[in-house]
Amino acid sequence: MSTAAHTPAHPVHAPPATAVFTGIGVAAPGGLGTGTWWESVLRGESGIGPVTRFDASPYPVRIAGQVPGFVDEEHVSSRLLPQTDRVTRLSLAAAQEALDHAGVDLSSMPPYAAGVVTANSAGGFEFGQRELEALWSKGPQHVSAYQSFAWFYAVNSGQISIRHGLRGASGVVVSEQAGGLDAVAHARRQIRKGARLVVTGGLDSALCPWGWAAHLAGGGMSTCEDPARAYRPFAEDACGHVVGEGGALLVMEDAASAADRGARVYGSLAGHSATFDADPHSPGLADAAALALADAGLVAADVDLVLADGAGGRAADRAEAAALTALFGPYGVPVTAPKSMAGRLAAGGAALDLAAALLALRDQVIPPTTGTERPAADCPVDLVIGRPRTGVPLRTVLVLARGRGGFNSAAVVRAP
Missing domain, CATH: 3.40.47.10 (Thiolase/Chalcone synthase)
Incomplete structure (x- = not known):
């Protein structure tokens, strides 16, 4: 008998699954919705202007990038409004747009084939500020039970998962400005482990007095009052950055699954x-x-x-x-x-x-x-x-x- 017949075959490892993007949802300064935002970017129109989310007059910095035209009640049910911070509402809107653009039928997927991995750095800052105000001015009995989760970094992933039934592997990444990329990388790991779809990306919003105090304490903010010149990357006279809110969520899919359903692929x-x-x-x-x-x-x-x-x-x-x-x-x-x-x-x-x-x-x-x-x-x-x-x-x-x-x-x- 040939000894070759008893030699174990070397396992053949398939190449890792390719992760592709099939949907984009944007809530950002300059435009609510991907098309509106992208058109404003190509026109060179800035979304930076005077802070309107709160009275910033007592502060040394009074401009920010704010999401325009966002009406909370148009994106979040009356049941969810008292449970959510602005950043969660923005996230729900961006996720809905991304999934709509991807054109995917989530109900046709196996129960645990789709998940959500987002990045967030500040949590529900504005929600937390309101509850702290209630605590110190009225007493602990006036603090909402929703404070137990509405402030948390992971709440955006959780609320998106609940709304769309995304019960697969999910999570949240906290690495500040790098978080959006790190979340997408984590989503790719899930695709390579067998997930068919992951909603991923990141948003932040902390445009409230408590959040503003944190931004100022962190340093590096531009004190230039001209919105057109306050933030000048790589310039000789660069004088710091401007804080903004919002971000983007993307639908990432396994390339084979996306091809099977004839999905449009961005990259x-x-x-x-x-x-x-x-x-x-x-x-x-x-x-x-x-x-x-x-x-x-x-x-x-x-x-x-x-x-x-x-x-x-x-x-x-x-x-x-x-x-x-x-x-x-x-x-x-x-x-x-x-x-x-x-x-x-x-x-x-x-x-x-x-x-x-x-x-x-x-x-x-x-x-x-x-x-x-x-x-x-x-x-x-x-x-x-x-x-x-x-x-x-x-x-x-x-x-x-x-x-x-x-x-x-x-x-x-x-x-x-």
Whole structure:
């Protein structure tokens, strides 16, 4: 008998499932809804303006990026209104739009085939402020029982799951501005483990006096009162960032499942990596970008566009420019930061950049950076300024994000 017959066969490992994006939902400064927001971005219209969510006159900063035209009662039932913070209501609206755009019949899926993974950084800040006011002015008996969960980071994932019956593996990621990318990476892990669909991305909203005090204490906010010039990424006279609210949620699917149902595909998550370091001058961001490209099986020369973190502070901008120069060389690839029109949205920021990347691939157009007239000499990046750039074939986009405390995240998205 041949000994070969007794030799165990080597297992054949199938390649990991490809995760693709089939739906986009946006609630962001500049527009409620993906189409409205994207059109305003391409027109270079800023969603930054005077704070209207509360009286900001006593504070040194009085402008923010706010979601326009959001009427809570149009998106949340009367039963849910007393249970939810604004960020949860925004999240429910974005999730509904993303699922509607994906055109998926969730009822046709197996019971645990779909889940939700979101990012959030502040929780229900405004809800919590109201309950603290009730506690100190009226007493503990006036604190709502809903405070037990309405403030929590995971409540957005939970409420989306309940509304749409998404009973598969779910969760929440807390890594500030990097959270939107980290959540999507976690969603891809679930797809590779067998999930067919995950709603993912991130939103944040803390535009209330308690949240504003936290933003101010964190530092780095621009005190410029001109909304058009307050947030100027990579500029010589950059003076800090503007806070905003909102973000984006995306429908991620297994590519084979999406193809089987004839879904429209915006692009795939080809690669991701995250690093952590507390020193903004360390190579952590550059390493995250390089590792994300390696995860995608690509090299720097394959990248057609970078959606930058664009912190709007001189030291942070120089560090990001150095990371980009190390990868691509000076002025080596088009770079843009459309968040200059929205502000930094914490967990919603990178998710909104992912939405911009997917729409840029669809429309073959690079959205502009506003506010910045030209990049500083020590930021040698090919910044797309003022108006959209066309005529550049786009197939691969690198999205970068940095969260407070040392979070770095990078994602590579590819055209279908």
